[in-house]
Amino acid sequence: MTALLEAEELVRIYEVRRGIFGRPSPVRAVDGISLAVMPGETLGIVGESGSGKSTLGRMLLGLDLAQAGEVRFAGSPMPRNGTAEWRAMRAKMQLVYQDPLAALDRRLTIAAQIGEPLQIHRLVPRQYQADRVAELMEAVGLRSDQAGRFPHELSGGQRQRAVIARALASRPKLLVCDEPVSALDVSIQAQVVNMLRDLQERNGIGMVFISHDLKVVRNIADRVAVMYLGRIVEEASSDVVFRSPQHPYTKALVSSVPVPGKPLEGRMILQGEPPNPADRPSGCAFHPRCPVAQDICRTSSPALRRIGDGRTAACHAVAGETASIETMRRMA
Amino acid sequence: MIRFVLVRLLRAVITILAVVTFAFVVLRMSGDPAQVMLGPDVPQDAVDAFRRAWGLDQPLWIQYLAYLKSIFTGDFGVSMRDKASALQLVLERVPATLQLTLPALILKLMIGIPAGVYAALHRQSFADRGVITLAIIGFTVPSFVMGLVLVLIFSVILGVLPSGGQDTWVHGVLPTITMSIGGIGILARFSRSAMIEVLGQPYIRTASAKGLKWRDVIWSHALPNAAVPIVTIVGFMVGSLIAGAVVVESIFSWPGIGRLLIVSVSNRDLAVVQCILLIIAAAMVMSNLVVDLLYGWLDPRLRSHAAH
Amino acid sequence: MGTTNPDLVELRDLKVAFDGVQVLHGIDLTVARGEALGLVGESGCGKSVTWLAALGLLPGKAAVTGSIRVDGRQLCGAERSDLEEVRGGRIAMIFQDPSSSLNPVLRIGRQIVEALQIHRGLRGQAARTEALRLLDMVGIPDAPRRFDLYPHEFSGGQCQRLMIAMALAGEPDLLVADEPTTALDATIQAQILDLLNALRAETGMALVFISHDLGAVSQVCERVCVMYAGRIVEEGSVAQLFSQPRHPYTRGLFDAIPRIDGPRDRLIPIPGTVPNPKHLPAGCSFSPRCPYAVDACGSTYPSLEFQGDGRRLACMRPVPAVTTSGEAKRRIHEGLMA
Numbered sequence: 001m002t003a004l005l006e007a008e009e010l011v012r013i014y015e016v017r018r019g020i021f022g023r024p025s026p027v028r029a030v031d032g033i034s035l036a037v038m039p040g041e042t043l044g045i046v047g048e049s050g051s052g053k054s055t056l057g058r059m060l061l062g063l064d065l066a067q068a069g070e071v072r073f074a075g076s077p078m079p080r081n082g083t084a085e086w087r088a089m090r091a092k093m094q095l096v097y098q099d100p101l102a103a104l105d106r107r108l109t110i111a112a113q114i115g116e117p118l119q120i121h122r123l124v125p126r127q128y129q130a131d132r133v134a135e136l137m138e139a140v141g142l143r144s145d146q147a148g149r150f151p152h153e154l155s156g157g158q159r160q161r162a163v164i165a166r167a168l169a170s171r172p173k174l175l176v177c178d179e180p181v182s183a184l185d186v187s188i189q190a191q192v193v194n195m196l197r198d199l200q201e202r203n204g205i206g207m208v209f210i211s212h213d214l215k216v217v218r219n220i221a222d223r224v225a226v227m228y229l230g231r232i233v234e235e236a237s238s239d240v241v242f243r244s245p246q247h248p249y250t251k252a253l254v255s256s257v258p259v260p261g262k263p264l265e266g267r268m269i270l271q272g273e274p275p276n277p278a279d280r281p282s283g284c285a286f287h288p289r290c291p292v293a294q295d296i297c298r299t300s301s302p303a304l305r306r307i308g309d310g311r312t313a314a315c316h317a318v319a320g321e322t323a324s325i326e327t328m329r330r331m332a
Numbered sequence: 333m334i335r336f337v338l339v340r341l342l343r344a345v346i347t348i349l350a351v352v353t354f355a356f357v358v359l360r361m362s363g364d365p366a367q368v369m370l371g372p373d374v375p376q377d378a379v380d381a382f383r384r385a386w387g388l389d390q391p392l393w394i395q396y397l398a399y400l401k402s403i404f405t406g407d408f409g410v411s412m413r414d415k416a417s418a419l420q421l422v423l424e425r426v427p428a429t430l431q432l433t434l435p436a437l438i439l440k441l442m443i444g445i446p447a448g449v450y451a452a453l454h455r456q457s458f459a460d461r462g463v464i465t466l467a468i469i470g471f472t473v474p475s476f477v478m479g480l481v482l483v484l485i486f487s488v489i490l491g492v493l494p495s496g497g498q499d500t501w502v503h504g505v506l507p508t509i510t511m512s513i514g515g516i517g518i519l520a521r522f523s524r525s526a527m528i529e530v531l532g533q534p535y536i537r538t539a540s541a542k543g544l545k546w547r548d549v550i551w552s553h554a555l556p557n558a559a560v561p562i563v564t565i566v567g568f569m570v571g572s573l574i575a576g577a578v579v580v581e582s583i584f585s586w587p588g589i590g591r592l593l594i595v596s597v598s599n600r601d602l603a604v605v606q607c608i609l610l611i612i613a614a615a616m617v618m619s620n621l622v623v624d625l626l627y628g629w630l631d632p633r634l635r636s637h638a639a640h
Numbered sequence: 641m642g643t644t645n646p647d648l649v650e651l652r653d654l655k656v657a658f659d660g661v662q663v664l665h666g667i668d669l670t671v672a673r674g675e676a677l678g679l680v681g682e683s684g685c686g687k688s689v690t691w692l693a694a695l696g697l698l699p700g701k702a703a704v705t706g707s708i709r710v711d712g713r714q715l716c717g718a719e720r721s722d723l724e725e726v727r728g729g730r731i732a733m734i735f736q737d738p739s740s741s742l743n744p745v746l747r748i749g750r751q752i753v754e755a756l757q758i759h760r761g762l763r764g765q766a767a768r769t770e771a772l773r774l775l776d777m778v779g780i781p782d783a784p785r786r787f788d789l790y791p792h793e794f795s796g797g798q799c800q801r802l803m804i805a806m807a808l809a810g811e812p813d814l815l816v817a818d819e820p821t822t823a824l825d826a827t828i829q830a831q832i833l834d835l836l837n838a839l840r841a842e843t844g845m846a847l848v849f850i851s852h853d854l855g856a857v858s859q860v861c862e863r864v865c866v867m868y869a870g871r872i873v874e875e876g877s878v879a880q881l882f883s884q885p886r887h888p889y890t891r892g893l894f895d896a897i898p899r900i901d902g903p904r905d906r907l908i909p910i911p912g913t914v915p916n917p918k919h920l921p922a923g924c925s926f927s928p929r930c931p932y933a934v935d936a937c938g939s940t941y942p943s944l945e946f947q948g949d950g951r952r953l954a955c956m957r958p959v960p961a962v963t964t965s966g967e968a969k970r971r972i973h974e975g976l977m978a
Binding site for chain 3: 048049155157186187188190193194197212214215216218238239242243252254255257258259260267269270271273274289
């Protein structure tokens with residue numbers, strides 16, 4: 001089976017100016033990322049602020065251009081941004097992001113907004129449009145009497161459902177969701193996560209699910225990629241990553257998730273600050289915070305390599321080159 | 333920092349050059365100084381002689397280059413009417429104008445900012461609504477209307493203040509008030525909205541939560557933050573200290589730069605008009621530059637912090 | 641200090657209304673000296689408003705009634721100067737978004753010294769020395785050099801540490817932490833929770849931890865109040881609530897959280913949405929979303945009553961007290977053993 005979406009060695013560098021007197025300096029937001037999403041599969045991307053996960057999401061859709069590397073959709077490279085082919089392809093891949101209120105036009109009813117892609121891409125004959133909108137609303141769990149409502153008349157969860165319905169209007173093959181449930185309360189979050197899972201199963205949509213919330217990613221993603229400072233440091237199936245994380249950063253992340261009823265003691269608490277993309281440490285970018293860092297980590301950047309279980313990781317210690325059994329035990 | 337100032341200075345020079353060029357072209361397109369100065373009935377050779385004497389017979393671009401060359405050497409030309417140095421004529425009028433605009437600026441600051449801040453601190457109160465209403469009246473009523481109304485009340489009906497002239501400080505009262513009212517309104521509105529914005533910020537809640545007295549919350553935490561947008565407006569007002577007097581000086585027959593500008597425009601006294609516009613543009617641009625530097629002082633986020 | 645009342649803070653029938661819309665419907669709550677109390681609930685349940693009201697930090701249009709006693713002294717309707725004495729001195733508060741909670745145009749050293757001046761009368765070098773000690777205590781490295789920096793030169797996690805240092809300056813008896821880690825990354829969140837625990841052990845101050853995250857609450861608190869639509873619906877020890885939630889809402893909150901371990905089952909959401917405070921349902925506010933609700937739930941609001949096991953509960957149809965499911969056993973196990 002060919003991958004639905006493939007990214008190869010994507011690089012995105014921003015120029016960032018600090019203060020009005022500052023000189024611009026390059027920031028490698030995405031630093032050589034390769035990934036693949038199979039049809040119907042959900043790839044979770046987790047990482048903290050500054051990891052580049054949102055930039056990556058936008059690059060996968062061609063909204064942010066890669067300075068190097070390539071994105072292929074269903075085997076063919078992404079057409080140039082703004083061309084007719086690009087628009088046609090974009091109908092097949094949709095973005096859902098965190099703030100539904102910003103994504104919706106506050107002057108239009110939600111039915112009008114859900115129907116908009118149908119008009120733009122001329123997907124459905126005019127007389128069937130209302131039916132299709134009703135169908136989409138039902139699919140995301142919106143009531144038919146809410147069709148005439150404006151975004152501000154809906155709750156946060158309902159707005160996000162409307163955004164998802166609109167994204168589904170063009171029957172996309174791929175959905176890139178950037179923190180889609182982070183702004184929602186726990187009880188509502190569970191509703192939306194279940195809905196996304198159902199929609200995906202029913203329609204075989206491939207999904208890239210970007211989030212800082214490991215618990216949600218654990219529930220929705222088949223496979224998980226952990227990002228740190230613009231690079232993937234570990235990737236494996238969701239079960240494997242969360243059951244036995246290997247990269248020290250992944251271990252810390254998984255350990256930092258507060259589990260109800262579980263006290264803080266015994267958790268692995270990373271010291272140090274979140275990384276600054278403009279000031280990337282030498283060698284392995286994680287080494288200043290890493291509990292098992294050794295000399296080699298300060299000088300040489302570990303490559304992402306297969307380590308069994310269908311897992312890849314980028315860590316000198318994990319690759320077994322320098323880590324002794326003792327250090328591995330200390331990390332656990 | 334030095335690079336920043338240099339870039340801004342270069343930009344300032346370009347702005348002034350653009351203003352000067354615009355004035356130069358428009359003035360020459362919109363009327364013939366020879367006709368205006370000499371009157372309609374003079375013989376053609378007198379007109380030609382006048383043009384030759386002032387270089388008006390040359391092609392426009394040669395006149396322009398000559399003009400640029402002279403202003404870069406500090407020569408702002410000679411008035412066609414008074415045959416005196418244009419710069420000197422203009423500078424002579426500056427004190428009179430500042431006599432009105434400086435007190436007006438002080439009035440704007442002393443009344444506008446406190447009124448706006450007070451309104452923000454007492455939102456939805458009677459005082460707040462009063463300030464908003466007065467402010468709107470202040471900056472929507474044009475100054476010539478405001479001036480005439482004040483003259484009608486204080487000079488014609490009450491007879492307590494003179495309606496024109498520059499003999500004593502009393503003569504300056506009405507023009508100063510007229511000139512300040514619009515600015516007071518603008519500053520009051522601006523200070524009010526800046527203050528309301530700041531008072532809604534989380535750090536104000538923090539300041540209260542740590543037990544600061546409300547007065548100190550306002551003085552040490554709210555006002556320094558509200559100062560940033562207010563400084564923009566004040567900078568604009570300082571920049572227009574010289575330019576802001578055209579209408580009011582005419583109403584009250586005040587012999588300042590504004591009046592000189594109007595007289596010189598109607599006479600097509602090219603050198604004087606150009607000199608005035610150049611000075612106004614320079615004042616504007618300089619005050620803008622100062623405001624930009626002040627921003628960095630008021631708001632540390634705008635400063636560079638390479639050492640971090 | 642020398643009152644007979646053992647409770648530090650006592651809220652009785654605290655009600656708050658904004659423009660005539662009631663958002664807090666009579667909160668009864670006590671905080672004992674040195675204890676750590678969690679306040680849990682979804683957005684709009686009133687958990688933050690409760691403490692902003694207690695400290696008089698709500699905007700002027702808020703109508704606050706009821707009784708707020710700190711060491712027996714009534715704060716509701718008190719003079720501004722009385723409130724200012726309590727704020728920061730007896731009760732300090734930190735907030736959700738640390739970066740915007742610090743004044744952007746003032747140096748951080750000055751912001752901490754300010755609190756030292758108000759509550760401990762420290763000035764000059766003495767204040768600076770003490771501020772540096774506090775910065776060190778909350779884990780700001782290289783404090784002397786960073787004393788004169790501005791908030792934007794610190795990361796979000798460090799800003800929260802600065803906020804905590806500022807809160808400690810008044811040597812408060814109670815620290816109210818309003819969603820202190822929500823805006824922070826997971827690894828930084830763990831650091832801050834760790835810090836709060838360490839500081840409480842060191843200073844003996846009480847802690848009120850407001851959060852929507854049951855996991856975070858269970859890591860720093862001994863007792864938990866669950867709030868829904870402006871009321872406390874259940875209150876008990878962490879072990880009690882986590883092993884046996886009795887209110888259907890508490891139960892629903894637990895069930896809705898995705899698990900980091902175990903199988904990837906479908907989540908169990910709470911149906912419906914949080915009610916608009918303008919149009920609260922009749923009777924129990926949770927009844928329209930409640931799987932256990934009967935007709936009576938829609939007509940009268942159940943009062944918050946003590947149960948035999950020491951918890952308080954406001955429900956006519958609670959989740960049965962004894963469950964034998966493996967789920968509950970596992971929770972007990974984790975809560976007590978881990």
